[in-house]
Amino acid sequence: MLSHLIIGASGLYLGDMLFIAISFLVLMALIALVAWNPITKMMGERANKIANDIDTAEKSRQEASDLADQRREALSHSRSEASDIVADAKQSGEKQRATIVADAQNEATQYKQNARKDIEQERQDALKNVQSDVADISVQIASKIIKKQLDPEGQQALINSYIEGLGKHES
Amino acid sequence: MNDPVPTVKFLGLTFNVANDLSVLITCLIVFVVVFALSRHIAMKPKGGQNVLEWLVEFTNGIVKGSIKGNDASHFGLYAFTLFLFIFVANQIGLFIHIQVGEYTYVKSPTADPVVTLTLSLMTIALAHYAGIAKNGAKAYFKGYLAPFTLFLPLNIFEQFTNFLTLGLRLFGNIFAGEMLLTLISGLTSSDNWISYIYSFPVELAWQGFSVxxxxxxxxxFVTLTSVYISQQLSPEE
Structure with a gap:
């Protein structure tokens, strides 16, 4: 097989070498056209896309954690607000209770006083009526007694005893 | 193996039909495979694209192993094509050997020193071109005088041996493999059927080893190609 090398050691291989080199270069050009350029382009695009995706993922993760923080903050805020509201309501309820009780007490004492006053008034009225009645009755009695016996000593004692009794009643 | 070579004369140049046909077939196989694998290129790779991208990553890895920085991207295509071409060229001789009469027409193209030396010449030429293009002619020729002027013949000789060893290493390996395959298949003879029984496993083993x-x-070859290119790109290292 190697005999042909020895025979033609004088520029015989230029044709072969040209053929080999040219066919290799043509192959390289075809591969570049058909596969290499699209593949490397796609690989570059993919690398970019992955880098972008990683960045975007990082960003959205950050956003999500920010949102979670906000939510947590809002939640604790609303919790304290709720407890404030409850406390306020309790306080105002307490106040209202106190005023209601005080009002009721005032009213009750007012009623009591009024009632006492009324009772007093009525007693006074009753006493007055009784006094006038007593006077009338005593006059009638007196007239009756007078019709029976009219001695001055007896009359005097009777009137005195009446008046005394009246004074006792009035006090 | 000492077959006469079918040659054709054309435009005053002599063509070795066996080499040229084998190279053509190799190119055809490489192109068809790459073409078939690159049909549906999408952002989300599947099937053939995965295989192709794995190959690209592999050859790019070889190149980036010795060429540093941004320069590596210029040589990716060359390394990719070179790797596929040599790989296919090495393998086709293992199962295709077309012989018509006493002429061999198809075999491993890399089992011929003309082919391998042409490839290594291309590599060395590319390396020197890249060195001049990057560092300028002045720096390039100064590189031959490094570390001092007395090294000039040694440096020239080194480039020449780089070219020779790169081509002859490939040729030697593949040629020896094919030669042994031919010898093993020569053990069989049609009037002795037992010879098929013992030569079959030997042939099988040697073919596996040849793969x-x-x-x-x-x-x-591709690794050394990128090493030589990187030497020319940054000669001071």
Missing amino acids: FIGSVQAFV
């Missing part, structure tokens, strides 16, 4: 050698040699 391994062919892959390793393709890898070595």
Whole structure:
């Protein structure tokens, strides 16, 4: 097989070498056209896309954690607000209770006083009526007694005893 | 193996039909495979695209192993094509050997020193071109005087041996593999059927080993290619 090398050691291989080199270069050009350029382009695009995706993922993760923080903050805020509201309501309820009780007490004492006053008034009225009645009755009695016996000593004692009794009643 | 070579004369140049046909077939196989694998290129790779991208990553990895920085991207295509071409060229001789009369027409193209030396010449030429293009002609020629003027013949000789060893290593490995395959298949003879029984496993084993050698040699060739290119790109290192 190697005999042909020895025979033609004088520029015989230029044709072969040209053929080999040219066919290799043509192959390289075809591969570049058909596969290499699209593949490397796609690989570059993919690398970019992955880098972008990683960045975007990082960003959205950050956003999500920010949102979670906000939510947590809002939640604790609303919790304290709720407890404030409850406390306020309790306080105002307490106040209202106190005023209601005080009002009721005032009213009750007012009623009591009024009632006492009324009772007093009525007693006074009753006493007055009784006094006038007593006077009338005593006059009638007196007239009756007078019709029976009219001695001055007896009359005097009777009137005195009446008046005394009246004074006792009035006090 | 000492077959006469079918030659054709055209435009005053002599063409070795066996080499040229084999190279053409190799190119065709490489192109068809790459073409078939690159049909549906999408952002989300599947099937053939995965295979192709794995190959691209592999050859890019070889190139980036020795060429540093941004320059590596210029040589990715060359390394990719070179690797596929040499790999296929190494393997086709293992199962295709077309012989018509006493002429061999199709075999491993890399089992011929003309082919391998042409490839290594291309590599060395590319390396020197890249060195001049990057560092300028002045720096390039100064590189021959490094570390001092007395090294000039040694440096020139080194480039020449780089070219020779790169081509002859590949040729030697593949040629030896094919030669042994031919010898093993020569053990069989049609009037002795027992010879098929014992030569079959031997042939099988050697073919398996040749596949391994062919892959390793393709890898070595591309690795050395990128090493030589990187030497020219940054000669002071």
